[in-house]
Amino acid sequence: MASIIRTRSFVLLLSSAALLIIYLAFERYFWRVAPVVSALSGGAAGVGFQPSRNPRRPPHIVFILADDYGFNDIGYRNPAMRTPNLDYLAAEGIKLDNYYVQPICTPSRAQLMSGKYQIHTGLQHSIIWPPQPNCLPLDLPTLPQKLKEAGYATHMAGKWHLGFYKKECWPTNRGFDSFLGILLGKGDHFLHTEEGGGGPYPSTWPWEGLDFRDGLQSTNAYSGIYSTHVIAERVENIIEKHDKDKPLFLYVSFQAVHTPLQVPESYLQPFESSIQDEKRRIYAGMTYCMDEAVGNITKKLKKQGLWDDTVLVFSSDNGGNIDQGASNWPLRGSKTTLWEGGVRAVGFVTSPLLSERMKGTVSRELIDISDWYPTLIEGVAGWTLSGTKLDGYNIWETLRSGKPSARVELLHNIDPLITPPSTWPNDSIAAAHNSFSTRTYAALRYKDWKIVTGYQSINNGWYSPAESSEQSVASEILPGKSVWLFNITRDPREFHDLSNQEPAIVNFLLERLESYQSGASPVLYPDIDTKANPAGHGGIWDSWE
Structure with a gap:
């Protein structure tokens, strides 16, 4: 009888150990995979992306x-x-x-x-x-x-x-x-x-x-x-x-x-x-x-x-x-x-x-x-x-x-190294706002609105493809012009500049640009290094530092 009890105890011990191992393995697997399954399933069946076909890994x-x-x-x-x-x-x-x-x-x-x-x-x-x-x-x-x-x-x-x-x-x-x-x-x-x-x-x-x-x-x-x-x-x-x-x-x-x-x-x-x-x-x-x-x-x-x-x-x-x-x-x-x-x-x-x-x-x-x-x-x-x-x-x-x-907002860019010619007059709108110079080359989208600032020197028009019967439209930038405002939702072609009609929106978006500019990293644009010349690397573009 004692022998049977000892045998049963040993079996129970082994079973407990096996269950513990399985539990730990499952716990480790669950915490590795659960975020993936959650992100993919999103709760409601039949909505959006379905869970990965293979539950062992993400897609x-x-x-x-x-x-x-x-x-x-x-x-x-x-x-x-x-x-x-x-x-x-x-x-x-x-x-x-x-x-x-x-x-x-x-x-x-x-x-x-x-x-x-x-x-x-x-x-x-x-x-x-x-x-x-x-x-x-x-x-x-x-x-x-x-x-x-x-x-x-x-x-x-x-x-x-x-x-x-x-x-x-x-x-x-x-x-x-x-x-x-x-x-x-x-x-x-x-x-x-x-x-x-x-x-x-x-x-x-x-x-x-x-x-x-x-x-x-x-x-x-x-x-x-x-x-x-x-x-x-x-x-x-x-x-x-x-x-x-x-x-x-x-x-x-x-x-x-x-x-x-x-x-x-x-x-x-x-x-x-x-x-x-x-x-x-x-x-x-x-x-x-x-x-x-x-x-x-x-x-x-x-x-x-x-x-x-x-x-x-x-x-x-x-x-x-x-x-x-x-x-x-x-x-x-x-x-x-x-x-x-x-x-x-x-x-x-x-x-x-x-x-x-x-x-x-x-x-x-x-x-x-x-x-x-x-x-x-x-x-x-x-x-x-x-x-x-x-x-x-x-x-x-x-x-x-x-x-x-x-x-709701998207910064297209702020590039302080692109500046107008010294002969380019100041925009009359720019004179009314001190938070951000509209002579700075930049653009920002906020909800329906988009502001563009700075010197726009090339390709400012609308260009139809060669196979089209529609005509391209040129756009002349008046001297001193350096700020534009568009309602992109209504006017995705940027035909109608509203900067004069909506001064409050212009001011708000210039303040947003100023906020971004204040947190910008220094521009990385080093001078060229002659050590990069492929002639010094057997005719191959290669690293040189």
Whole structure:
């Protein structure tokens, strides 16, 4: 009898120990996964994104960034552009109709990677030019670094343009497990070389070198292969080899449709009769090729069984360059400007996890490219950003259920290094306000209102695409004019300047600009360094510190 009691006691002890182990394991698993499930389920079934198909991990994330892609250059806005894959994905998801980026490359990419306005990263002036010893500040945790903390595999293919003067600035040292692409802002799409010209360069310095990297290593293995094809093929290979039980973050940063205007001849054929303008025709071919690449990537996701558990975001990095074949019609302005044509972007979100209620909808909530940082980290990945000071908003509930975004204000930029000519008179409105000089190049959106200040020197009109019968409209800036006010909701084309009629609103928005300016970081825009010359690095653009 005693023996039986001892045996039963031993069994009970083992059972208790086993239960304790199971409990501890479950508790550890629950606290790791519960935030993800909560963020994805949102309580009500059938509303917004559904929980991940795989409860062991958050969804995969694919972020596709097009370069210099015009507002009017996607098929669902302009049938002259052939983008069947992008059109289909957008129709299955949420089109973002009130979505903003920066007017040039580096600032947009910095906001995506950091969740901060460029006035808080020091990158509020121009771009990072190849010979400048500058990069996205190294003390800022990047989007892929935070997603790695959440357990993601992180891969990038395409254009970086966030600095490379020392290797600590490079993508694989900023959170990406792998990188294939260019470090600079542009380059030959076939040869993958780039000339060092423009910006702060003396025009007499014809620097040129190879700019293509696989990880930290320079490579010319892709010479002669079109950049869009190289990027798409690398992404497809990553998808094919990926363990679908591990969450995947893919940053697909196409070099298209940035200059130089180059594309394989076969992509020009659909536009030979419909688009006579050569630049516009090549641009359309580049867009068509990029669309095909996006289609191939989504097909591979489906083939490998990842698509049903993927959230895909598509965005442009800035408005299209109207001097190089792009169109932002009917919006005002172009790339580099603070008009809507420079900052209002093509953007959409799509996913099989999206509920039927949200599919095929158009969101008119105010959204900025900096919002993707907290949205993807907290909303999709379920990872905490507690204590992190950001300018971006987590818009997960806006995407999940159509809830109004918390964002009511958006700073387009304040650039103190762009100033009017000394002969430019003072604006009469500026004389009445001392809080913020309207000679400062800046723009801010608050609810329906947008204020633009400073010297607007180029591309101030409305430019119709070459294939359109509509006429472009020029805009002459009167001497001394340096402040504009628009009701963007009613007047998205920025035709009607209300700055004289609404002095109280002008004053309020100038005070908001002053508040932002008082908290801005110093501008990081160093002089060029001759040690960057590729001639000193075997004909390769490389780090030099």
